Amino acid sequence: MSLISQRELEKLTNDLSLQFFDKPFVDVVTFNHRLRTTGGRYIPAKRIIELNPKYYNELGYEEFVGIIKHELVHYHLHIEGKGYQHRDPEFKELLKKTNSPRHCNPLPSMEYDFKYHYYCKECNHVYKRRKRLDVKKYRCGRCKGMLALDMSNQK
Ligand SMILES: [Zn+2]
Ligand SMILES: [Zn+2]
Numbered sequence: 001m002s003l004i005s006q007r008e009l010e011k012l013t014n015d016l017s018l019q020f021f022d023k024p025f026v027d028v029v030t031f032n033h034r035l036r037t038t039g040g041r042y043i044p045a046k047r048i049i050e051l052n053p054k055y056y057n058e059l060g061y062e063e064f065v066g067i068i069k070h071e072l073v074h075y076h077l078h079i080e081g082k083g084y085q086h087r088d089p090e091f092k093e094l095l096k097k098t099n100s101p102r103h104c105n106p107l108p109s110m111e112y113d114f115k116y117h118y119y120c121k122e123c124n125h126v127y128k129r130r131k132r133l134d135v136k137k138y139r140c141g142r143c144k145g146m147l148a149l150d151m152s153n154q155k
Contacts (some may be wrong), residue, residue: 004056006030013049016068020098021076029068033119033126036152039067042074044084049075053124054117069100117150126150 004012009029017025027047035041035052039059042049049071056064073094077084083091095102114128118135122145127133135147 009051012065013068013072016065017072017076020069020100021072023076025072025075027075027079031124033124033150034152039063040071042071042078042084044074044078047075047079053119054126057126066101069098070095070102073098073100118147119150120145121148122146 009031013029014025017023027049029049029051031053032050033053035050035054038052039055040049040051049068051064051067051071055067073091074084077088077090077094083089085091094100114130116129116132118127118129118133119125120127120140120143123140123143125140125142127140127147133147133149135149138147139145140147
């Protein structure tokens with residue numbers, strides 16, 4: 001499965017926002033490959049939704065849509081000055097109303113077998129290896145971009 005582009009991500013987020021919340025999404029949504037055990041997060045101070053590209057790669061579209069909806073619940077409540085934290089009744093209510101997941105599901109492949117995770121600096125595609133890769137020698141198989149070790153997976 002290929003990673004969606006930034007533009008597609010923005011469109012998807014806005015589409016979901018309109019469909020489930022009847023409001024547009026007018027702020028910033030972006031991928032953050034440093035996120036490890038969370039599928040996404042909302043940063044209230046910056047009004048940014050960050051999403052974990054690994055969840056899109058490994059869990060697929062449906063799960064990913066769920067994560068975006070969950071973050072949109074935080075977002076819309078926050079910008080309207082309502083309780084937007086997990087413990088807030090308004091949060092729980094809007095989760096239910098929009099049929100959004102309460103938690104992000106863990107990645108199926110979790111890091112046990114493949115100790116080293118590399119991502120492409122260009123297209124964000126993730127490669128998992130049991131052994132170290134020479135990033136000077138190997139390039140992304142999809143776009144020939146440079147690879148980098150994902151340090152968040154190092155234990
Ligand atoms: Zn949350
Ligand atoms: Zn690439």
